[in-house]
Amino acid sequence: MKLFGFMRDNIKNEIMEEILKIENVSKSYISGERELLVLDDITFNVNAGDIISIVGPSGSGKTTLLGLCAGLDKSTGGVITLCDKDLAKLNENERAELRNKKVGFIFQNFQLIPTLTALENVMIPLELQGVDGAEEDAKKLLDRVGLLDRASHYPSQLSGGEQQRVSIARAFINSPDILFADEPTGNLDDTTGQKIEQLLFDLNQESNTTLVLVTHDLELANRTHRIVRLKGGRVISDKVNNQKVNA
Amino acid sequence: MRKLSFILKMAFRDCRKNRGRLFLFMSSIVLGITALVAINSFNYNLVKDIDKQSKSLLGADLQVNANKAITEDLKVILDSLPGERAEEQELFSMAYIPKSDGSQFVRIKAINGDFPFYGNLNTEPPIAKNAYQPNKSALVDDGLMLEHGLAVGDSIHLGLAKFVIEGRLKSAFGSIGLGSGFAPVIYIGLDQLEKTSLVKPGSMMEYSYFFKLPADFDTDEWEDQKDRKQKFRSESYRLTTINDQKRSLDRAFSGLNSFLNLIALVSLILGCIGVASSVFIYIKSKISSIAVLRCLGTKASDAFWIYFIQISVLGFLSVLTGVILGSLTQIVLPIILKDVLPYAVELSISPRAILEGLIIGSVITALFSIIPLLTIRKISPLQTLRVSFEESSGRDFLRWLVYVLVISSLYGFLWFLTEDAQSAFSFLVGLLISFVVLSLIATSIMWFVRRFTPKKLNFVFRQGLANLYRPNNQTKTLIISIGLGTCILTILFIVQGLLLNNVASMDAGNQPNMILYGIETDQRDSLADITRRFDMPVKQQVPIVTMRLAGWKGKSKTEWMADTTRTANRWAINREARVSYRDTLEDDEKMLSGDLIPFNPGRDSIFISLEEGFADALDVEIGDELIWNVQGAMITSYVGSLREIEFRSMRTRFFILFPEGVLEEAPQFHVLVTKSPNNSVMAEYRKEVVKRFPNISVVDLASILTTLNDILSKISYVIKFMAGFSILTGLIVLLSSLLLSKYQRIQESVLLRTLGASHKQIFTINATEYLMIGVLSALTGIVLAIFGSYMIATYQLDLQFSLNWTPIVLIFILIVSLTVGIGLLNSRDVINKSPLEVLRKEVS
Structure with a gap:
């Protein structure tokens, strides 16, 4: 019997393979009669096991970039390769399968399904895969995030911090190769936010998952290995974080 | 899996x-x-x-009936039928009841034979049904006996004859709903009918011949052999088999x-x-x-x-x-x-x-x-x-x-339910047109409000109006669903009103409520005197001469009937024509072409006036020749004019009108039309007439109308009961449409509250938006409904279209109030609770 679903692939290949490759990616929207360029010629890579943050002021294109990287949207130009798959060559159903098996998400506004209990919310990704023992794994994860006693509660019966902990448990249940987090503490107070950060980094370390974090919180960004800065839809710097604060 | x-x-x-x-x-x-x-x-x-x-409703395997006795050559055909037979002559008349000194309009059925063969004549005592013919007595409707306090053994006068009551009729056999309510039935033996003296030339009689045939006898085959059915029909006799009876019952209920x-x-x-x-x-x-x-x-x-x-x-x-x-x-x-x-x-x-x-x-x-x-x-x-991301909408x-x-499935179901492809198609097209019109109205109003809302208008009204076109607006959805719901419900109300008004209008205002017929020429003046003595107006007193068409347009009837190119309808050719004569038009008549040409004894031509529809049925025009058999004497006439008659008035109307001076000497009877001010005068008058002139039949239209109204109110109850389902469904639709708006507007209302908007301001903003939507959708729905119900009334139900504005205005007020009311009810959370509480609740 496995200890945790997310520990299945704990011993990962130490070779620095690229899990996410972004080459000359651009994204524009048509607004009225004019074209709005949101991302312009973005290029960078993310290696397996990396913990990187994408930072920048509001409107710099952070969330758009996250959506593109995770296969939630299509780029207008360039190539995005996620887990060796060129996202542009996948149709929506294939992208959905990729997200289900290889990707985890954490959102600023938690995005739990209000009609499902905490336990059911966590189980969804494994149930989608048709994996046996989804409930056991979900309970272990809820226990790990300290919410086993709230397993049968609905999101409306949980506080913001608790909802985000359920959301983190859900993100890790399918042992993702890569985890995308969009302002994970943005909706929480400082104390709760710090606890959530710690939980996120702890779980990430335990599962050795790649973490891509979008934030404008520089303190949080400082805890990552690498910081990519965006401004006006362009990468203005991409540096290894030498002052990384240990998680 | x-x-x-x-x-x-x-x-x-x-x-x-x-x-x-x-x-x-x-x-x-x-x-x-x-x-x-x-x-x-x-x-x-x-x-x-x-x-x-x-x-059991027909009471026999075969019935032959007409408003005249059977002719000799047809009698020969009927005589060849095996099995039992019975005969009935039916007429409406007044009965005088000595015990109560009252009179009653009744339906007399004079029977010869063991009729009905099927079903049961339910009498009390049960033996009475077999005894009334040999005993020369009568079976009397139970209701009539109760009304006049009659008992078995009492007597009743029909015309000049007096009958002992043999038994009470517990249920009228063979009566089909609506007709049976008009007059209670009295059964007598056929051999007793002559004694009543009620049968006169021109009396409205119905002659029926019933046959009980052997079980293996195929009536349909018999009808078809040797063109028998055709022979009877060409002489205006109806043949009814059990299958025909089924069909006619089906038809009787097809309106309902x-x-x-x-x-x-x-x-x-x-x-x-x-x-x-x-x-x-x-x-x-x-x-x-x-x-x-x-x-x-x-x-x-x-x-x-x-x-x-x-x-x-x-x-x-x-x-x-x-x-x-x-x-x-x-x-x-x-x-x-x-x-x-x-x-x-x-x-x-x-x-x-x-x-x-x-x-x-x-x-x-x-x-x-x-x-x-x-x-x-x-x-x-x-x-x-x-959250605001919207997928680009491609094809x-x-x-x-x-x-x-x-x-296509909606069309299929409509077709299935109406059993008429054309009606289903019209219904579907009507729905689609309504949908498109409502959609266009919604689009136009959004454009109009966006463009023409005055910038100086108070903020809350501006905000309420702006809600109509801003992103996530509900204008189109609500206008379409509320508008369609209103339209369909209004059609239901209008059509229901039209159906009920159509008959109720016959009872309106100053219409006559009594018709007396069977009046002999020497009784005419005395009857008019009696009428005036009761302070009742003689609204119409006309002579009636019965005659039959013998030929037209240069050929005899026999020649025409053999002519395969004949265009005249059989009913117009064969009917016993009840003709009157006068030189003036009545109020309910309109001259369409030609003139009423008075008869000039110096000239040889007689010009008659025909009702337009009757002239069409005979396929004759002004100037065409018509030859009439007036009880043996042949009269040649020419069509001098064509008239239109208002058929909804309660008067005797004549398809054929002769000029004065031609028919005065022919055997004739008269009809008098009057109006009694109330029931007691009517009862007294009726009693007097029946006593003085037992041969005269008094048709009490008021009681017929009362019975009809009674029946209609029952039908209208059923209609309302059924329509109740539709109205409830409509309200559910309205409710669900409006609840949709709750989720659309809640967040911004909360934001406005957060920013300091007062209860009153939020209330006014929402009220403005819902009022606009309610007024527009109800108004459009009603306009569409008026158009739709006009089409249904005119082309589907063949009713004269008119509008009663009261229910329509009430529907308008109801829909607008419900829209605004439910809309505001939706926002009560926002108004009464803290913004945070509302947001938390809505998230769940």
Whole structure:
């Protein structure tokens, strides 16, 4: 019997393979009669096991970039390769399968399904895969995030911090190769936010998952290995974080 | 398999917390299907019982009847029939009751033979039905006997003859609902009829000949052999077999049937709108959940199936509930309708109606919910990151395919329910036109408000008006659903009003309420004197001469009947014409062409005036020659003019009018039309006339109208009962449409509250928006309904169209008040609670 679903692939290949490759990616929207360029010629890579943050002021294109990287949207130009798959060559159903098996998400506004209990919310990704023992794994994860006693509660019966902990448990249940987090503490107070950060980094370390974090919180960004800065839809710097604060 | 299990699990889990929202969806289906099954079950039970009871209603295997006695050559044909026979002569007349010194308008059935052969003449004592003919006595309607305090052994006068009452008739045999209510029945032996002296030339008699044939005798085959049916028809005799009786019963109820079907259709269509709009609301509230599911890897098609299965299962349960409720109403309907039906309709569950309800309900639910459910496929996972993200809408062939399926299946069901492809098509086109008009109105009003709202207008009104066109506005959805609902309900009210008014108008105002006929020439003046003595006006006193057409346009009737190119209708040729003579037009007549040409004894031509429809039926024009057989004497006439007659007035009307000076010496009787001020004067007058002139028949139109009104009020009760389902469904549609707006507007109302807007300001903003939507949709719906009901009344029901504005104004006020009321009720949370509390609640 496995200890945790997310520990299945704990011993990962130490070779620095690229899990996410972004080459000359651009994204524009048509607004009225004019074209709005949101991302312009973005290029960078993310290696397996990396913990990187994408930072920048509001409107710099952070969330758009996250959506593109995770296969939630299509780029207008360039190539995005996620887990060796060129996202542009996948149709929506294939992208959905990729997200289900290889990707985890954490959102600023938690995005739990209000009609499902905490336990059911966590189980969804494994149930989608048709994996046996989804409930056991979900309970272990809820226990790990300290919410086993709230397993049968609905999101409306949980506080913001608790909802985000359920959301983190859900993100890790399918042992993702890569985890995308969009302002994970943005909706929480400082104390709760710090606890959530710690939980996120702890779980990430335990599962050795790649973490891509979008934030404008520089303190949080400082805890990552690498910081990519965006401004006006362009990468203005991409540096290894030498002052990384240990998680 | 695993995927299916996930989809099923998700479908179940997801609906647990949405019962309130799904209740609206379920109730619109439940009500729609309840109405459909209730109406169809009742119709099928009615038809089934018609089959069962038509034999006992006819009372024989074959009936031959006409308003004249059988001719010798036809008698020879009838004499060749095997089995038993009976004869009946029927007429309406006044009966004088010595015991109460009262009089009563009655239907006299003079019988010879053991009729009815099938079914039972229910008398008390039971032996009376066999004794009245040999004893030369009478069987009298139970109601009449109770009214006049009569007992078996008392006497009753019919014309000049006096009859002892042999027994009371507990139920009138063979009476078909509406007609039987007019006059109570009295049975006497046929050999006694002559003694009454009621049968005079021109008396309105009905002669019937009944035959009980051997079991193996094929009446249909007998009718067809040697053109027998044709021979009887060409002499204006009707042959009725049991199969004909079934058909005629079917026809008798087709009017009620059509209207009930219309209500069933209305309920079904309202149910469809209810399904579409409530599922639309439901899916709107599910967008974020679906986006999360998509983000976590659920395929678009799987997300669609989760909700499709959820909706379909709940839909099927609702259909099932509707079917059960609809079947249960069968307990109530026969009780309500028992007085207007010729027999007790047996209460039974109709498997056909149930099956139809299940099929129609399931297909309609599935198709109409698919329209909003299809949007699920387009919900992007990106909505988890950006709520405002909207997928670019390309061409969606599947959506168009569903539209085609919805329209064609709706057409199929309409066709099935109306049993008429043309009506179904008109109904469908009407619906589509209404949809397009409402959609255009919504678009125009958004454009108009955006462009012309004055910038200086108070902020709250500006905000309320701006809600009509801002993103996430509900204008189009609400105007279409409320407008369509209003339109269909208003049509129902207008058509119902027209049906009831059509007959009720006959009783209006100054119409005469008494017709006396069978008056002999020497009784004419005395009767007019009696009438005036009672302070009653002689509204019309006309002579009537009976005659038959002997030839026209240069050929004899026999020559014409043999002519295959003949264009004249048989009924116009063969009828016994009741003709009057005068040189002036009545108030209810209008000259269309030609003139009334007085007879000049110095000239040889007689110019007559024909009613336009009758002239058409005979295919004659002004100047054409017509030859009449006036009780043996041949009179040649020419068409001098064509008239139009207002047929809704209560007077005697004449298709054929001779000039004065031609028919004065012919055998004739007279008709007098009058109006009594009240029932007591009418009773006294009637008594006096019957005593002085027993041969004169007094037709009491007032009592006929009272009976008719009584029957109509029962029918209207049924109509209202059935329409109640539609109205309830309509309100559900309105409710679900308005609840949709709750989810659209709640967030911004909370924001405004957060920013410091007062209760009053939020209230005014919402009230302005809902008032505009309510007024516009109700107004458009009503205008469409007026047009629609005009089309239905004119082309479908053949009714004269008129509008009663009171219910329409009431509907308008009701719809606007409900829209504003429910709309404001939606925002009460925002007004009364703290913004945070509202937000938390809405998230759940």
